[in-house]
Amino acid sequence: MIRDEQKESRVNFSRNFLRRFQTEQNDFLGRIITGDETWVYSWDPETKRQSAEWRDFDEPRPEKVRRKQGALKVMHMIFFDMNGVILRWPVPIGTTINAQYYKKVLQDKLKPAIRKKRPGLLESGILFHHDNAPVHTARAVRDVLAGYKWELLEHPRYSPDLAPFEVHRLDVEY
Numbered sequence: 001m002i003r004d005e006q007k008e009s010r011v012n013f014s015r016n017f018l019r020r021f022q023t024e025q026n027d028f029l030g031r032i033i034t035g036d037e038t039w040v041y042s043w044d045p046e047t048k049r050q051s052a053e054w055r056d057f058d059e060p061r062p063e064k065v066r067r068k069q070g071a072l073k074v075m076h077m078i079f080f081d082m083n084g085v086i087l088r089w090p091v092p093i094g095t096t097i098n099a100q101y102y103k104k105v106l107q108d109k110l111k112p113a114i115r116k117k118r119p120g121l122l123e124s125g126i127l128f129h130h131d132n133a134p135v136h137t138a139r140a141v142r143d144v145l146a147g148y149k150w151e152l153l154e155h156p157r158y159s160p161d162l163a164p165f166e167v168h169r170l171d172v173e174y
Contacts, residue, residue, distance in 0.1 A: 009156040016154075031121065032153065033086065033114070034129040035079040037097060040090075041072070077102075079110050081121075087113040099138030106144055129153040 020028050075091040087110050091097060114121055128150045130136045145152055 006157060013154050013156045027124075028127070029082050031124055032127045032129055033079055033081050033110075033121075035077065035110070036130060037075055037077050037091075037133075040074050040076045077105055079113070081118065083118070086110070086117050097135055099135050099140045102135050102138075103140050103144050106141070111148070126150040127153050129155065131155050132157055 074093065075097065077087070077089040077091060077097070078085060079087045089105055089109050091101075095101065111122070114126070126148070128145060129152075132155055135141070142152075
C-alpha cells in the first residue's frame with residue numbers, strides 16, 4: 001500500500017512536470033531521455049516445424065511459444081526519448097551493474113549514441129530520467145551527469161508508472 005507522503009510526492013512531481021510542459025511545450029518533452037534496465041528473454045518455437053513455417057506477409061506469426069528451461073536471459077540497459085530507442089546495451093553475462101559500470105555506459109555508449117542518433121540534442125540540454133536505484137543515485141553517476149550539465153528529473157519512490165520497464169517487460173525474439 002502506498003503511503004500518504006508517497007502519494008503527495010507523486011502529485012508534486014506531476015504538477016511540476018505539467019508546469020514545465022505548459023511553459024516549454026514540446027521542447028521540454030523532446031529533451032527527456034529515460035533509461036532503465038530490463039531482462040530480455042529468448043523464446044524458442046515449440047517445434048522445429050513451426051520455426052521453418054512459411055507464411056504470407058500479412059499472416060501473423062504462430063502464437064505457440066514456450067520458454068525453454070534455461071533459455072537465454074540477458075540484462076539490457078535501454079535508453080530512449082520520445083522518438084524511440086537511443087541505446088539498447090546488452091550487459092555481458094556475469095557482469096554486475098554497479099555505479100562504475102553504469103557510469104562507463106553513460107560515458108562510452110550513451111553519450112556517443114545520442115550524438116549520432118539525435119544530432120543537436122546534447123547542445124539543447126538533456127533532461128535525464130531514471131529511477132532511484134542505488135546504482136543510479138551513486139555519487140560517481142551524479143558527478144558524470146553534473147559534468148555533462150544534464151538536468152536530472154525527479155523520480156518519486158515507488159512510482160513504476162513513471163518507469164515503463166517496471167510495468168511492461170520487453171520480450172525480444174533472437
